[in-house]
Amino acid sequence: MRSEPRSVPSKPVLPAGVVAFVKRDCPTCELVAPVLAALGERVELTVYTQDDPSFPQGVTRVDDTDLAASWHHEIEAVPTLLRVESGREVERALGWHRGEWEALTGVEGLGEDLPELRPGCGSLSVDPAHAPGLAVRFSGSKLRARRVEVAALEDEQEAFFDRGWTDGLPIVPPTEARVLAMLEGTTRAPDEVVAVVPPDLAPCSVEKVAINAVMAGCKPEYLPVVLAAVEAACTDTFNMHGLLATTMSVGPVLIVNGPIRRRIGMNAGKNVFGQGNRANSTIGRALQLVIRNVGGGRPGEVDRATLGNPGKVGFCFAEDEEGSPFAPLSTEFGFAAGTDTVTLFPGEGPRTVVDQLARDPDLLVNTFAVALRTMLSPKMAMAFDVIVVVSPEHSRIFREAGWSRDDLRAKLHAATLMNGDDLVRGANGIAEGLPEGVRGKPLPKFRPDGIRIVHAGGGAGLFSAIIPGWANGAMGSAPICKEITR
Amino acid sequence: MSDVLLDPTSERAPAERARAARLAVLEGKTVGLLDIAKARGDIFLDQLEARLGERGARVRRYQKPTFTKPAPVDLRHEIAEECDAVVEALAD
Numbered sequence: 001m002r003s004e005p006r007s008v009p010s011k012p013v014l015p016a017g018v019v020a021f022v023k024r025d026c027p028t029c030e031l032v033a034p035v036l037a038a039l040g041e042r043v044e045l046t047v048y049t050q051d052d053p054s055f056p057q058g059v060t061r062v063d064d065t066d067l068a069a070s071w072h073h074e075i076e077a078v079p080t081l082l083r084v085e086s087g088r089e090v091e092r093a094l095g096w097h098r099g100e101w102e103a104l105t106g107v108e109g110l111g112e113d114l115p116e117l118r119p120g121c122g123s124l125s126v127d128p129a130h131a132p133g134l135a136v137r138f139s140g141s142k143l144r145a146r147r148v149e150v151a152a153l154e155d156e157q158e159a160f161f162d163r164g165w166t167d168g169l170p171i172v173p174p175t176e177a178r179v180l181a182m183l184e185g186t187t188r189a190p191d192e193v194v195a196v197v198p199p200d201l202a203p204c205s206v207e208k209v210a211i212n213a214v215m216a217g218c219k220p221e222y223l224p225v226v227l228a229a230v231e232a233a234c235t236d237t238f239n240m241h242g243l244l245a246t247t248m249s250v251g252p253v254l255i256v257n258g259p260i261r262r263r264i265g266m267n268a269g270k271n272v273f274g275q276g277n278r279a280n281s282t283i284g285r286a287l288q289l290v291i292r293n294v295g296g297g298r299p300g301e302v303d304r305a306t307l308g309n310p311g312k313v314g315f316c317f318a319e320d321e322e323g324s325p326f327a328p329l330s331t332e333f334g335f336a337a338g339t340d341t342v343t344l345f346p347g348e349g350p351r352t353v354v355d356q357l358a359r360d361p362d363l364l365v366n367t368f369a370v371a372l373r374t375m376l377s378p379k380m381a382m383a384f385d386v387i388v389v390v391s392p393e394h395s396r397i398f399r400e401a402g403w404s405r406d407d408l409r410a411k412l413h414a415a416t417l418m419n420g421d422d423l424v425r426g427a428n429g430i431a432e433g434l435p436e437g438v439r440g441k442p443l444p445k446f447r448p449d450g451i452r453i454v455h456a457g458g459g460a461g462l463f464s465a466i467i468p469g470w471a472n473g474a475m476g477s478a479p480i481c482k483e484i485t486r
Numbered sequence: 487m488s489d490v491l492l493d494p495t496s497e498r499a500p501a502e503r504a505r506a507a508r509l510a511v512l513e514g515k516t517v518g519l520l521d522i523a524k525a526r527g528d529i530f531l532d533q534l535e536a537r538l539g540e541r542g543a544r545v546r547r548y549q550k551p552t553f554t555k556p557a558p559v560d561l562r563h564e565i566a567e568e569c570d571a572v573v574e575a576l577a578d
Contacts, residue, residue, distance in 0.1 A: 143492060145492040145493050145494075145497075146492070146493035146497050147490050147491070147492065147493070148490070148491045148492070148493050149489070149490055149491075150489045150490075150491055156489060156491065159491075160491075165494055165495065173489065173491050174491050174492045174494060175489065175490065175491060175492075176490060176492065179492050197496075200496060200498065202496035202498065203496075204496075207492075208494065208496075211492045211493075211494045212494050215494060289494065293494040293495045293496075294494070294495060294496050295496075296495075296496065296498075
């Protein structure tokens with residue numbers, strides 16, 4: 001079942017002169033009722049009344065109990081006094097303030113028996129009980145998405161599961177009110193096209209991203225991160241189509257840098273890859289829902305993964321910049337430290353690297369190197385990138401040695417240099433391998449920019465992690481970093 | 487009262503669930519007849535069974551434990567595994 005968007009009442013034009021918004025259920029409005037009556041004798045006055053159409057007495061009233069005028073003219077408190085010329089508001093006063101009312105109306109001696117100042121009450125149009133419904137009623141038409149009517153006896157979750165619109169977990173039902181609230185998280189227009197989403201190459205609007213972000217459980221303030229991630233994913237550089245279609249286990253891994261991490265409450269510390277943080281858990285999921293729902297990228301169809309990994313529900317975390325001895329990851333992509341960015345890496349699940357005894361940075365690099373050399377297969381070289389996630393207790397060792405990110409990377413490249421004799425097919429009792437031509441030649445495990453270093457994790461534990469990547473470069477996918485703008 | 491939700495997809499497919507494909511022929515197909523367990527539904531289904539038999543269809547009969555509840559999952563699975571089509575009969 002579906003229904004078309006409802007027709008929407010247009011913005012009421014205000015009459016010229018002085019316009020007041022009041023409600024009876026406001027002591028300040030009751031207080032100024034005689035002032036309004038007196039004012040009506042002197043100037044062109046129209047009073048919009050939000051709750052009781054008979055209030056206040058002795059003035060020209062307009063019934064605004066449907067709150068159309070209040071909502072459209074963004075009335076936040078009552079009483080509000082406006083001066084209107086040619087249908088346009090030119091001045092506004094909130095609450096009762098004799099000086100302001102006299103200046104706005106040009107009438108002296110108003111309410112001389114009243115106190116000088118009395119704050120008003122909240123407008124009914126911003127009351128949480130009414131505001132979401134009013135937003136749907138008056139601005140719902142800006143939503144272009146097809147409406148799906150779910151019958152009263154039908155379960156919303158089941159309706160979405162039935163249509164194949166979830167990732168296997170329940171979703172937050174994307175009501176018009178929730179999607180409108182989500183769109184408040186960005187300054188971008190709902191109908192702006194964000195990206196063309198593979199595999200169906202479907203144009204995706206800000207609104208469609210917002211719908212999927214609601215479903216994923218995002219808050220509106222996460223939306224700019226999701227929008228940047230969608231844009232980044234749907235580039236030739238990142239090659240989301242290939243990432244989806246591959247039989248390998250990878251999915252997009254999102255790493256957030258900049259002040260937005262703290263503003264939206266992301267986790268860069270304890271259990272950084274784990275559960276429990278809403279922003280971490282939902283931002284990556286929103287991207288994957290966009291790929292699924294807008295792009296049509298579903299497991300078993302274009303997604304041909306043999307095994308996949310649990311992070312394909314969504315894998316997003318923040319870098320611990322504050323505790324890091326290194327510059328933020330985003331600076332490697334040319335952004336100034338302090339810029340809000342999201343970096344996408346084509347990665348699989350994280351694998352822990354334990355070394356609880358090394359206190360010398362070179363010894364710690366040796367442990368990292370053994371893990372890195374066996375990544376995916378000990379016979380592979382140059383073809384796949386990696387993220388090394390250094391935790392605080394390990395990074396302290398590099399900090400104390402005065403190592404920069406480039407120093408650490410250079411040491412890791414040196415320590416992962418392979419001998420071609422070990423890489424050829426059959427060597428070391430492993431059938432897998434490279435052609436005979438590499439015999440006798442040194443081969444790096446990673447291409448020059450194939451090792452990315454990120455700082456994250458809890459303060460206790462001499463563990464780090466590696467996140468193996470996927471076919472790199474123009475044939476496959478490369479990490480991409482995108483600025484997050486509101 | 488129904489809820490209005492927004493379609494999260496590219497809207498290239500209908501929002502309504504598609505109907506299962508209809509059988510082109512009955513000859514050699516297995517058709518399930520599901521009695522929802524309301525009185526006299528069996529009389530209607532007996533007629534259907536005879537008509538379907540004339541057209542070469544095999545017929546299997548099923549019955550819900552009670553008409554007041556949806557068919558149990560096991561019964562639905564049984565029908566899905568054994569039949570090419572199903573007719574659910576309501577008589578009252």
